[in-house]
Amino acid sequence: MIIKSPYNGSGSLTREQFLFYEMRTTAKLKSEGLSNKEIVDSIVRDNLFQYPTEKSVKSIAGACIARLEAMSDESLTLAIASQPSEIAKQICLYAIMKHRRLVWDFMLTVIGEKYRIKDSSFGRMDLNVFFMRLQEQDNNVASWSDATVQKLKQVLTRILVENEYLDSTKADHLNPVWLNPILKNAMQANNDDIALPAFNCLI
Secondary structure: OOOOOOOOOOHHHHHHHOOOOHHHHHHHHHHHOOOOHHHHHHHHHOOOOOOOOOOHHHHHHHHHHHHHHHHHHHHHHHHHHHOOOHHHHHHHHHHHHHHHHHHHHHHHHHHHHHHHHHEEOOHHHHHHHHHHHHHOOOHHHHHHOOOHHHHHHHHHHHHHHHOOOOOOOOOOOOOOOOHHHHHOOOOOOOOHHHHHEEEOOOE
């Protein structure tokens, strides 16, 4: 029997990144009641992502829809569309965590654990150890090229910068972040209390 890796598809993060602007655009269309096909058609037709070529627009729009649906919470989709950017970004982080197990595990086992033990240090070593452990545990991750792993480390670091966990990609310590009540309540309603430490919420 072939055991499916929970990290299948995570390599695509090298292309997808955090996508805040694209997530907000997609969330607005979704909260207007458009079907997934109508959302993609609208984004492509009106060049809503403002990409220079159409080539990657459909796959990025699909990734945004998948992240929104991974939350299974229409109120959070509406919040991404309408709340101030710092709140919407935090919800986008939760969405990418729900969609990609790699981001979920990183935020829980590395970032959440650091907040839990009050260790604000952060550096390349933390990323190296995280990926080393994954490669030991999962054949799919072990098969990724060094270039893919390197790019994923950069993507995870930039996600932390976008959400103000880090001041820059060169920063060596984590900032104290604050979990917005909108997201906290939704996470608890979704039985995702286990992920609260990833947002520095230690209840």
